[in-house]
Amino acid sequence: MDKTLFKRLKKDGLSWPEDKDLARKVQRELADKVALSPLAKAPALIAGVDSAFFDDRVISTACLFSFPSLELIEETFAIKEVRFPYIPGLLSFREGTSTIEAIEKLKKKPDLIIFDGQGIAHPRGLGIASYAGVLLDIPSVGCAKSRLVGEYDEPGKTKGSWSPLKILDKTVGAVLRTRANVEPVFVSPGHKIDIKGSLRLVLACATAYRLPEPTRRADALSKTLARKHASRA
């Protein structure tokens, strides 16, 4: 894949519908660049990202936290016109570009980013966490609220319990209980981290709620800002 397309994806993403097939092709190519090696160094700064919609626009937020102390350091957001519909497996092209922009607006570069979506637990091994992780070349983890692909057994009801998420005989992530007696989350590595590391990270960010603090905060902020900007040119 050439650098031109690489930069274009970060800046403008893909449009609809002429590039729908290109989207899948791009995913298959980027998937080869995903690294599942253990985290190189302990992260000190972690960012959580999420997106919300209003009118015909997408607003993505990035919340930076210290780690493992989990103190909020800074928050950013980016708004863009929605150019792609929601299609299972192609989420990256709907909210990936604005998400990347929000991350790049952070004054301090995060050592790792947690996404509200899948990492490699994806049809082509490139969920939004892997997609953005590769384009930004920053370690990333996917923490989704529901399953996209893979099979699993119900994990134990206690906090910290988990069971492998696998496609055929290949483990691509884990179904983790971040809070007792509450629906589990689907964790999978995005880029430059392995499954065990992803699990430890998400669990370390799970305080008293189902979603890890960085992502939970980004979710709340995106919704608040979306309502604030709604129906207001």
Added chain:
DNA sequence: GCGACAG
């Protein structure tokens, strides 16, 4: 053709 299907 039928069912599944991140946000």
Added chain:
DNA sequence: ATCTTGTCGC
């Protein structure tokens, strides 16, 4: 994701 109040349960 989004449209939306109160209500059941731990």
